Amino acid sequence: AQTVTQSQPEMSVQEAETVTLSCTYDTSESDYYLFWYKQPPSRQMILVIRQEAYKQQNATENRFSVNFQKAAKSFSLKISDSQLGDAAMYFCAYISDGFGNEKLTFGTGTRLTIIP
Amino acid sequence: GAGVSQSPSNKVTEKGKDVELRCDPISGHTALYWYRQSLGQGLEFLIYFQGNSAPDKSGLPSDRFSAERTGGSVSTLTIQRTQQEDSAVYLCASSLAYQSTDTQYFGPGTRLTVL
Numbered sequence: 387a388q389t390v391t392q393s394q395p396e397m398s399v400q401e402a403e404t405v406t407l408s409c410t411y412d413t414s415e416s417d418y419y420l421f422w423y424k425q426p427p428s429r430q431m432i433l434v435i436r437q438e439a440y441k442q443q444n445a446t447e448n449r450f451s452v453n454f455q456k457a458a459k460s461f462s463l464k465i466s467d468s469q470l471g472d473a474a475m476y477f478c479a480y481i482s483d484g485f486g487n488e489k490l491t492f493g494t495g496t497r498l499t500i501i502p
Numbered sequence: 503g504a505g506v507s508q509s510p511s512n513k514v515t516e517k518g519k520d521v522e523l524r525c526d527p528i529s530g531h532t533a534l535y536w537y538r539q540s541l542g543q544g545l546e547f548l549i550y551f552q553g554n555s556a557p558d559k560s561g562l563p564s565d566r567f568s569a570e571r572t573g574g575s576v577s578t579l580t581i582q583r584t585q586q587e588d589s590a591v592y593l594c595a596s597s598l599a600y601q602s603t604d605t606q607y608f609g610p611g612t613r614l615t616v617l
Binding site: 390419421423428429430431432433436477479483489490491492493494495 | 505535537543544545547550561591593595603605606607608609610611613
């Protein structure tokens, strides 16, 4: 079974600085997708960024980028120019490719605090 | 367009009572998923629907949990004879189709508290 591990329960960063959230996963499959979701106090899970395992290029979305290391099974999220609105729980998630692989497997999350 | 909606937003119930949680997916999304988020935990997959059918119910924690989806749209998660360990946030998500390449979009969840 696949597992996702987030070893940092809490992180903090000064506003406008850069922070990196760590995620590792365990799988025997070669085709899969990885995600970072943000959950603010409103509880709504918001997709931040997505990475296809077959792509070597790291995904980027504005201030958010990932460092995807397939061999090491590592998928970290870098937030540049941190803003107060970035404060939230961040969850790393995994899903296998193909039909019949419908469920996301989540890590336990990292609570990010932005210091003004 | 409108996102995934869930109701109620919060539900407080007494141990032993039945509760129904509702999810209204994004219009046109054929796949619907239920997850449970217990305090301090990640999300635990419960069940998914492709159209009105639920091919895999193995994620449901016990036979007190059931879910249905009618008309390929709204879904209801029912918990019978609630227990305190059922207290959690129940999140619903939908995706365009039933395949891993389609991103799952989440609703705001229902926070269930069992006294």
